[in-house]
Amino acid sequence: MAAEQKKKFTVGLVGVTGYTGMELARLLSVHPAMRLVRVTSRKEEKRKLGGLHPFLRGFACGELVISPPDPEDLASACELVFLAVPHGTAMTLGADLLRRGCKVVDLSADFRLREASVYESWYGTGHKAPELLVEAVYGLPELYGPRIAAARLTANPGCYPTASILGIYPALQRNLVEEDGLIIDAKSGVSGAGRELKPGSLFCEISGGFKAYSPVVHRHTPEIEQELSSIAAKKLAVTFTPHLLPVNRGILATIYASLKDKRLTLEQALEVYSEVYAGHPFVRVLPAGELPEMRNVRGTMFCDIGVVVDQRAGRLLLVACIDNLCRGASGQAVANANLMLGLELGTGLFMPALTP
Amino acid sequence: MAAEQKKKFTVGLVGVTGYTGMELARLLSVHPAMRLVRVTSRKEEKRKLGGLHPFLRGFACGELVISPPDPEDLASACELVFLAVPHGTAMTLGADLLRRGCKVVDLSADFRLREASVYESWYGTGHKAPELLVEAVYGLPELYGPRIAAARLTANPGCYPTASILGIYPALQRNLVEEDGLIIDAKSGVSGAGRELKPGSLFCEISGGFKAYSPVVHRHTPEIEQELSSIAAKKLAVTFTPHLLPVNRGILATIYASLKDKRLTLEQALEVYSEVYAGHPFVRVLPAGELPEMRNVRGTMFCDIGVVVDQRAGRLLLVACIDNLCRGASGQAVANANLMLGLELGTGLFMPALTP
Amino acid sequence: MAAEQKKKFTVGLVGVTGYTGMELARLLSVHPAMRLVRVTSRKEEKRKLGGLHPFLRGFACGELVISPPDPEDLASACELVFLAVPHGTAMTLGADLLRRGCKVVDLSADFRLREASVYESWYGTGHKAPELLVEAVYGLPELYGPRIAAARLTANPGCYPTASILGIYPALQRNLVEEDGLIIDAKSGVSGAGRELKPGSLFCEISGGFKAYSPVVHRHTPEIEQELSSIAAKKLAVTFTPHLLPVNRGILATIYASLKDKRLTLEQALEVYSEVYAGHPFVRVLPAGELPEMRNVRGTMFCDIGVVVDQRAGRLLLVACIDNLCRGASGQAVANANLMLGLELGTGLFMPALTP
């Protein structure tokens, strides 16, 4: 294991019990240029990580002893820290770590919205570090790569926003579709709900079933609207309807937009998408007639995008598909950390889907 | 089993190997007023039905010997015949049975479209009994109950159309929404694809995954448009996107429509829906804030409908949910047969969902 | 609905929030000879049953208002009460109801073990109504039908014991196999764990996975041993290994026993099984070469049994399969109640499986 001897960046992970924490541990356990040196959880303090998560037995990080989250200790031991804790908690801890010279990738919603007032109206609580909202970079590499590379603090995007924004970005940016009236009909696997004990997350409530939830009022709405408005250079509102799929991982968003030029052909639309995503290895624009499937992105950073033109209705349909835990959370967090540490975007992340 | 002695209508089932055939057998095996006396399949000829489908062992119909489909024999033995065979086959057999005095409920697409030319352009084959298209009644009881009761031939609706039409019907009929620009984002369980051997129907291709398929070009589109145009008294087109869910049964359609009066409240919308479906026991309009879940309709005739008003976008959202095999196919076929035989609509069909 | 006017027995259901409570409500909602008049839950008091369980909307029982469990009220309103509450709670409530003249079917473990000391050593708590252990009848109709019909108190069997005992009963009773060394390798769906919020019951912990749990020490062990010892007229011990399947419903037990006569043929074994279960419509002994599948019993009272002879090893293999919620709990409870009220065993229970 000579590779193990190389200098690696030291990183910490705050909040290791949930699914995003587990996914971060999965990716960091074999990352060629980062070494996980701190894992924290108040509840599981003093256990070995491999005891809490037996899938990590046999890996170096499985031997780590879980500690309570202590900013001083984290900042002294880590060059960068991942925050996989609920919103509200992340903003104070993040501010503290930055002050101590540590870079931070925050997976919560705390630094995603640029205006504190919007945060407050959707999350029902005041923002305790509003000055950082200006500095935080929205961690979607295809849109903000260079700014992420220069950032101290990255706000890792939500899972639904990642799929939705990547799906619609070229069409809006190249002016193919009307800014108004966008519909995002999104379907997510259950891990997106986190690992909390909620009746609705029990196996028997979900297996063999399907439902919509939180239409119109889901908290990812303002995040999507902020970024799409920025792309369109015009304030816009979307209709966003999430649904809960009986699968562990994956998001597929079906997006409906009105074509500006009703004569636009599928070939033209695909050409725009291919151009915009040229040089972005983790976005795969599918050939005409092909649509994404969740299984082709499982466990990966890929966002697969299918494009359809509905000529009768004058609409562009976009189908964007990601793994909500990897691309939609922890994998994207590692990609952002890669950039922030001067590494290649895809370091430790370039692997094909586990399928079937 | 004194009830067994009562006079029952004799019925036949053509095509007993597939999922709609199995579901018909499930419902007919304990139907209080129909007796299944013929089950046919060319492939499984001479086997006992309970040998082919072990879940029917122990029931009278499990002892039936499968015969090849012979119109003369069927017509002499049965007062009504269910056709659960592929489109193309049903139209000739149906015509033959009608000629011999037998009533017919056809579960294929052969008699659903009123114009032979539309049938031909979507199904790619000429229609061999176009004269019956005028006579056939579209078997959606909430819309055509009295006509079904008087019919010799019922065209049982497709699964997606059943959910889509029931979901949008009150809004269109009461003029709440624009006729143009309707979007139906529908998600179906795998049994909707039938029991044929197709790579895409294998367990490992579907489990843990999700995808859209046949957007814009799915064959249920003309059927939906025919019925919605009839309700709206205006020719309209819809954008219809089907998706494949990793579940056995169920369809959930999320429907997006533009409000004519942007000030319409949720309460007003719900009142309209409740009024229109008053007296229709198999449609359950959910109270404000509740949305349908597939598990609540599994194995039943219910269509659960949730209503949402997106005031920011001036849209009405309708979420309609059915069991694709029961309400979307075989259960609805039995309901139609009930009416055609002078029975109550719900005879043998009023049972709650199997959940979990 | 003329049938609705008939005299029905009034029954109550204590504990309506869990899966066995839901399954009882499902079966009782359309039972032709029982009317559910009381449903209780401390936590959900004052809600309508159809509000708590939307799958019951549209049924008479969906209109029932949930009340707290009050023995006086229950006894005055009900001829028979089903107890679907945790062990420990059932024994006091059951005793109270009996005292007030109410018949009781208890779905908990409280009255299954005939000796209070065995109960105490496996459940870690003293028994508060040991005098009733003598009176309570173990509610397995194939073994104890006439005694159940005469009982005031039935102890409804556990789900694993139901499958295990029915699977091995003919072989032990007819002396085909050694009493010692029985192995029961059992696999259960997740609903068997109940509806409590436990990390291990979350969708993402179970979906796509499988595990064994509680080998050697599962609480259904003494119940199985008590009944098998009684059949064998000899105290015996079994090796019982439960496993957790990623399905909602179903138990399949694979049972290994040593043949007494190593020359026993499959035909002979099947003949014994068929004889023993002749006249028991809810046990289906499968023909040679067929093995049970969970989907063939889903939602039903059937126990399907497959028999295999391993001549090289001198073993008899028995594969017994039930629906853990229906046959393994609530359906069997209704069957017992049927007998206790003078009805036919299968009243309201004779329906085929929902498959697929």
Place this chain on the structure above:
Amino acid sequence: MAAEQKKKFTVGLVGVTGYTGMELARLLSVHPAMRLVRVTSRKEEKRKLGGLHPFLRGFACGELVISPPDPEDLASACELVFLAVPHGTAMTLGADLLRRGCKVVDLSADFRLREASVYESWYGTGHKAPELLVEAVYGLPELYGPRIAAARLTANPGCYPTASILGIYPALQRNLVEEDGLIIDAKSGVSGAGRELKPGSLFCEISGGFKAYSPVVHRHTPEIEQELSSIAAKKLAVTFTPHLLPVNRGILATIYASLKDKRLTLEQALEVYSEVYAGHPFVRVLPAGELPEMRNVRGTMFCDIGVVVDQRAGRLLLVACIDNLCRGASGQAVANANLMLGLELGTGLFMPALTP
């Protein structure tokens, strides 16, 4: 991507359409020391691999053009070839490739049984290269590592045998248990049945269900018996019962054996297991009280083993768990190829499970 420039061994993959072919492609697409240069399939000839398997788009191997299997071409282009074709086909192709100087890892059953007569009686066809049965090494690295490293031809073990043999090996080798009377109750995910179009592999036949199949007569039986007999230095027979789980991947085998010394403690048993597997990083012996779960090995080479002592029955229970596609087929094939090419066993294979 400097690493890409390093000298890599060239390898070929015969049979790329099935699940083992897909899994080989997944692992080889990012293998640091092998380059996939040939992928073959008669049926998919001339397509790009990334067109057939979209999850490989974006990887170098996705650009490979599928060719028909031509031994001459394969041998000239590849240092080693993986055969992922059905039994019967592999033996002639394997012999041909060896003759041309190519190393071969065969994933079929053709070279696993040392005696041609045993092969013929279980597979119903004559063996066409019996001379190679002596030379072929059974590719279970924990048992045959040094011999594999020296081999030209490795017979990759079956999935059930891999889990079964690894589970029982220490107990037999160290004489803890009786050689006779072993029972292996094994449960496998559906990918083990391959990607052929069989009714029993359809989603709706499997989802939500479970069954046993082929008890006593499954073709993996002689393979398990051959290896266990070799370990025990005594001819033995096992009772092997496979079951089909509604999951994509994974095997869990529950093994029952009689203790020679009934006083053996769990600690003693665990010590033996830990000793035997010391230095074998892909076998994880779990601590007392823990049992394996499929999700902890998904997508990996790990075999997790849990040990239980049933003192009342004098039995040792072993629960062994692997990913049937990775450890049970393609991952193990890559591990064997690693050894045969002089690489470390775990090259390109040391990664944690994808969970959830």
